[in-house]
Amino acid sequence: MNAPGPTALARDLVGCHSCGLVNRWPSTHTHARCARCHAPLHRRIPRSLSRSWAFLVASIMLYVPANVLPIMHVTSLGQVRADTILSGAEYLLLHGMWPLALIVFVASILVPLVKMVILAYLLVSVQRHSPSRRLDRTRLYRFTEFVGRWSMVDVYVVTILVALVHLGAVAQIEAGFGALFFAAVVILTMLAAHVFDPRLIWDDAVTRHA
Amino acid sequence: MLDHGGRDPVAAPLALGITALILFVISNVFPLLEFGLSGQHDTAYLLAGIRQLYAQPAPLLASVVLFTTVLAPLLHIALLIYIYLPLQFGRRPPAFVAALRLVQRILPWSMLEIFLLGVLVAAVKLAEQATIVAGPAAWSLGVLVIVLAAAATQVHPQRLWDRVG
Amino acid sequence: MPDTPRSDDDLPEALPEARLERERRVSLVWLIPLVALLAAAWLGYRAYTQQGPLVTIGFETAEGLEAGKTRVRYKDVDIGVVEAIDLAPDLARVLVRARLAAALSDYINDKARFWVVRPRLTRGQVSGLATLVGGAYIAADLSAGDTPQRAFDGLETPPVVTAVERGSVFILRADALGSLAAGSPVLYRGIEVGTVVGYTLRDDRSVAIQAFVNAPHDAWVNANTRFWNASGIGLSLDASGIRVDTESLASVLLGGIAFDDLPNTPSDARAQPETEFRLFADRDAAMAPQYAQREDWQLLFAGSVRGLVVGAPVEFRGIRIGEVTGIKLRMDSEQRRVEIPVEIAIESGRLGGSEDAATRRQLWDELVAQGLRAQLKNGNLLTGALYVDLDFHPDDAPRSIVWDAGAPRLPTVPTALDQLSDLLGKLVRLPLDSMGSDLAATLAALRDTTEATNSLLERIDRETASELNQTLVQTRKTLVALEKVLATNSPLQSEALRIFKELGTAARSLRIMSDYLERHPEALLRGKGGPGE
Structure with a gap:
């Protein structure tokens, strides 16, 4: 697997995003459409790296307020408590609900952080034409694409709590700005992963090989 | 049964x-969810919760929650029916390509399974x-997540094209 | 493909014929949406059948109410939820739409009442405090009825009496509400047996008060029952003195209504609910005999009527038979004098009771001929309140009733005070001077008597002295005999001596002990110590 055969790109072949048909596309032309479904064909996602970087940088910037600002304000009998993402997980842990605390910790804190680090690593490695562990990097990419969405769980928890607990003076939960920033971080990292073209990881190997 | 051509690529989705x-x-x-605290009761509906959030x-x-838990799944489901209902009767729906593309695009944004975890x-x-x-919605949501996941595995654009094309 | 028809022309005959199955036209996968549809249909059906009646309740304000959250409760059990809060088209009221439990649809009738439970101060009690924390809710009062109803006017204040409580409402007619209010107690012999439910101003400007009397006490209300206002402290200063009337401390503060039967009347059959009664100003007014027929009389008094008031009693030998209804001042221009006619009303049943007017008139004439007169009497020396007393004065000059066109005039005799002043006049006219000289003579005679007494005493002195001497001699003899008894060698003496000696010993030992104690006071506590101490 460390020495894969020539890519489709190298053989002037392009798979259709839409119907999966493999089209023959001489590399001399810049624009083409699928022979079967007439969807536009791309050899690689256009400007994949720069767009991915833009989304990633934005998400890193928003990650700070997402964790510092409270995601919800809990008013209970006149007392107002502000919960951040970290304190929410901590609360669950302190109340003995450690499986839940683990889920929240992994989904809300670990996953976004790991995802940003992985994306940054993938982008840097592609730009540097790094030849090492291409398969592992592809797997990492698939992992981030799959796991990234699950960070939204905290946003949904806030939504449900807000919907459920509005008992006036007894208990009232309001969403904080942290939740919005956090949702933005999740969406931006998803977009960053989405526009990143994993085929770029292999291109370098093929050109060298060829 | 002697002959079985595999599951019908149209009927199942x-x-x-x-x-x-x-x-x-x-x-x-x-x-x-139904919620009771010190003699007070409250019922949470999905849409009412989003409205509550909107009003806060x-x-x-x-908007984020509305899109990911209501609009995206609804679009996903609507597209499934839009594509496969005419195919069931041997016809090709208009904008078939765009619809198929949209299904693939909308899929990551339909986050009902994550919402279900949030409910939990x-x-x-x-x-x-x-x-x-x-409440009933919580149970149906659980089933819905499974059904949508099954539907996602049943959608094979290539097989469709084989059939339509 | 299973559905492709195939020809078996080029196949060997030996191949067995496949057991052909009928083509399944519908794929099994369609069972999945079918099950989902059934589930949805079942859920929908259940929701529809469990959906109760939707009622609209009008309120002044929606304060504390919230659509989708505020509950409707009956006996603190949730029976529904507010679905929407709208303004009435004319903006005068708030229309609250609430969905109630389906099981209760029979009870949502014209007898149902709804009100909002909020913290409030009523009847000196704080109620609904729990809603401070839990939020306001709509309370319902339901009872069986025939006329279904879906639109209601919400009560602004909680009803004092809910349908659960059994009893009867009686209507009390009063001139003014006074300090009564909804929730004021209804008392029977000082015990709260009901409450004032409400009041309305009638067209004739009288006030109709609805008083609720709890079962079983409502059975005690009958035609002979009198209701009176027991509000506050009744302080009366009249011919019978100062009286303080209170029914209960609560009624002093909050107002109240009391009722009781008229004394000495048989308890009638119980009154029907909604029966109307008159609300008297106080207990006395209520308990005063209410005779249907009253006879008006006129009295002319010669003296002052100061102290006589309208309402003052008319008594016959201490028994109240009527009251003063008016005191007038009239100038008799013909006779050139001022007279004060006092109008009184006498219960016709009390004196000279007879159905026939002529007979009654004859009877009265006879009574007056026997000496029946009216007189002003002082009921209370302290306050100077007067009352009219009817009594027989046989000594009075014979007079008769003046049967005027209006009220007949009963002859009067002067006031007791007038009589006293007569007496004083007589005293003034007494021959005091002659009485004085008589007295001097008497005193002189008395002096003579004293002198005589003195001489008598002297004589007694002389005659008794020798006698006394003899007595003294006798006494001395007795004393000598006594001396002998007490002589040195007499048994009494020696015995006494022995006793004295013993006493002396006892005294000595006491002194020793006291000496010891003085030196060792601790011995009192510890006991006498050993010699070495």
């Missing part, structure tokens, strides 16, 4: 799509202080 539509309606019409005011957050976390969080009863 269509059946799952229609099932998903029914479950989606149940999930949005019936209460999600957190309109941006409400919220319920457990509250269960210590309040009584929480899962």
Whole structure:
């Protein structure tokens, strides 16, 4: 697997995003459409790296307020408590609900952080034409694409709590700005992963090989 | 049975799509969670919760939740039916290509399964202080998640093209 | 493909014929949406059948109410939830739409009442405090009825009496409400047996008060029952003195209504609910005999009527038979004098009772001929309140009733005070001077008597002295005999001596002990110590 055969790109072949048909596309032309479904064909996602970087940088910037600002304000009998993402997980842990605390910790804190680090690593490695562990990097990419969405769980928890607990003076939960920033971080990292073209990881190997 | 050509590439996604539509309606019409605290009761509906969030005011957050838990799944289901219903009768729907593309695009943004986890976390969080009863919507949401996942595995654009093309 | 028809022309005959199955036209996968549809249909059906009646309740304000959250409760049990809060088209009221439990649809009738429970101060009690924390809710009062109803006017204040409580409402007619209010107690012999439910101003400007009397006490209300206002402290200063009337401390503060039967009347059959009664100003007014027929009389008094008031009693030998209804001042221009006619009303049943007017008139004439007169009497020396007393004065000059066109005039005799002043006049006219000289003579005679007494005493002195001497001699003899008894060698003496000696010993030992104690006071506590101490 460390020495894969020539890519489709190298053989002037392009798979259709839409119907999966493999089209023959001489590399001399810049624009083409699928022979079967007439969807536009791309050899690689256009400007994949720069767009991915833009989304990633934005998400890193928003990650700070997402964790510092409270995601919800809990008013209970006149007392107002502000919960951040970290304190929410901590609360669950302190109340003995450690499986839940683990889920929240992994989904809300670990996953976004790991995802940003992985994306940054993938982008840097592609730009540097790094030849090492291409398969592992592809797997990492698939992992981030799959796991990234699950960070939204905290946003949904806030939504449900807000919907459920509005008992006036007894208990009232309001969403904080942290939740919005956090949702933005999740969406931006998803977009960053989405526009990143994993085929770029292999291109370098093929050109060298060829 | 001697001869079996595998599952029908059209009937299964269509059946799952229609099932998903029914479950989606149940999930949005019936209460999600019933909540009781010190003699007071409250019922949480999915849409009412989003409206609550919108009124707080957190309109941006409400839009995100609305899109990922209501609009995206609904679009997904609607597209499934839009594509497969005419195919069932041997016809090719207009804008077939665009619809197929859209299904693939919308899929990551339909986050019902994550929302379900959120419901679970919220319920457990509250269960210590309040009584929480899962409403019909919670159960139908659970089934809906499974049905949508099954539908996603049943959609094979290549096989469709083989059939249509 | 299973559905492709195939020809078996080029196949060997030996191949067995496949057991052909009928083509399944519908794929099994369609069972999934079918199950979902059934589930949805079942849920929908259940929701529809469990959906109860939707009622609209009008309120002044929606304060504390919230659509989707505020509950409707009956006996603190949730029976529904507020679905929407709208303004009435004319903006005068708030229309609250609430969905109630389906099981209760029979009870949502014209007898149902709804009100909002909020913290409030009523009847000196704080109620609904729990809603401070839990939020306001709509309370319902339901009872069986025939006329279904879906639109209601909400009560602004909680009803004092709910349908659960059994009893009867009686209507009390009063001139003014006074300090009564909804919730004021209804008392029977000082015990709260009901409450004032409400009041309305009638067209004739009288006030109709609805008083609710709890079962079984409502059975005690009958035609002979009198209701009176027991509000506050009744302080009366009249011919009978100062009286303080209170029914209960609560009624002093909050007002109240009391009722009781008229004394000495048989308890009638119980009154029907909604029966109307008159609300008297106080207990006395209520308990005063209410005779249907009253006879008006006129009295002319010669003296002052100061102290006589309208309402003062008319008594016959201490028994109240009527009251003063008016005191007028009239100038008799013909006779050139001022007279004060006092109008009184006498219960016709009390004196000279007879159905026939002629007979009654004859009877009265006879009574007056026997000496029946009216007189002003002082009921209370302290306050100077007067009352009219009817009594027989046989000594009075014979007079008769003046049967005027209006009220007949009963002859009067002067006031007791007038009589006293007569007496004083007589005293003034007494021959005091002659009485004085008589007295001097008497005193002189008395002096003579004293002198005589003195001489008598002197004589007694002389005659008794020798006698006394003899007595003294006798006494001395007795004393000598006594001396002998007490002589040194007499048994009495020696015995006494022995006793004295013993006493002396006892005294000595006491002194020793006291000496010891003085030196060792601790011995009192510890006991006498050993010699070495």
